[in-house]
Amino acid sequence: MVYTKKASLWEFSILDLTHNSYWYRGVLLKGDHNHLRLKKHSAFSNAITILRSYFFKVYAHQDIVVTSGTQTIKTRTDAYGRFEIVSDVKPQAELTITLSNTKSPLKILQDYPVNFQEPQRTLDIISDIDDTVLVSNTSNIFKRIKTLLLLVPEKRTVIGFTQNMFKAWHDVNPRYFYVSKSESNLFTLLTTFITYNTLPIGMLVLTPYLNFFQLLKGHKPKDFKLEAIQFLITHSRGENYVLVGDDSQKDMVIYTKLAKMYPNLILKIYIRQTGKIRSIIQQTMWNELIATGVSASYVVPDEASSILKDIEHLKQHLK
Structure with a gap:
């Protein structure tokens, strides 16, 4: 899959709420930042990675489109590059997020799970x-x-x-x-x-x-x-x-x-x-x-x- 290099998706998650609603949230960073997925094992590289993160720019006030199957959700990032939206659109296996003016999806910069769709627990x-x-x-x-x-x-x-x-x-x-x-x-x-x-x-x-x-x-x-x-x-x-x-x-x-x-x-x-x-x-x-x-x-x-x-x-x- 060809990803856009204009922005990357950070801290992305989807939570299954009640009444067939889902909480989509994440952060858009400017640039592809693929290096953030690399494993860092030394104290020096750990310090450099953390310090550098405070000099990356977020993609603020940007219109984005979440596509899940045949359904879409339109939302906008805030001044911190965040988006949070509650929608009735159920996450599908084929889910992509794009900038409103591009067709290439955003790369998700995490190995941690995205979907938290377990049924409601006690x-x-x-x-x-x-x-x-x-x-x-x-x-x-x-x-x-x-x-x-x-x-x-x-x-x-x-x-x-x-x-x-x-x-x-x-x-x-x-x-x-x-x-x-x-x-x-x-x-x-x-x-x-x-x-x-x-x-x-x-x-x-x-x-x-x-x-x-x-x-x-x-x-x-x-x-x-x-x-x-x-x-x-x-x-x-x-x-x-x-x-x-x-x-x-x-x-x-x-x-x-x-x-x-x-x-x-x-x-x-x-x-x-x-x-x-x-x-x-x-x-x-x-x-x-x-x-x-x-x-x-x-x-x-x-x-x-x-x-x-x-x-x-x-x-x-x-x-």
Whole structure:
């Protein structure tokens, strides 16, 4: 197949929602960028690949056409090169995306799955990524940058509790979503990490693709994570949700708001303690979370075994 060299498709995914509707989303980058699919194994090449990504240009305000079988969807990218659209057009094996003024399809720059079309499950698990699934040192900017640039995905540390917790829920056959404030630039790094550590394959929902100057200025939507999870809960209409996060940033604040919005849908909230002790601010956020009445656990390493026993009890609730 001959692909256009004008643009490439990044972080592309299709989610099967309810009522015969599908969520199509992705990012358009200018140029073909085929080199982004190459495997990088050294710290130096990892750092160069990540740094270079912040100097690529997105294809903003561009009309595109999604063709699935004999049906088409027309949409437009935003200022960040993103497109998101809910459509009743069912994804077919022969699915292409083209710029509105070309016939050659866009190349998809990922080895990670595109289609998340499983039927609705009894349980959906929505998890943060940084310091919840992998150690990112988000509370220390210098450690975070060092970890991000100098550790290849295969050498990043997986968080044992979360990995074991996912395994404990496995026989319930849940759907998994990874919702993170990490920018779209890190999509390949994160999906490589997930695949390498045999973590559950789930749809990633990341903040917009950023250039270097936007990154420095903190150009990330303030309520991105809250709104993304609201969208998933509202549109997928699962029967039960488990939310997983940590105490290094604002997960507890966000999950408190969600617990108030959907008290009958959220089965459990897990918050991983990242430090040796809890700060006054962290304890205050925790108190506000448990005051919602939704079942929640603040997890420290020594409590991991009791949490796994609690999961066995919760699974009985789903039967």
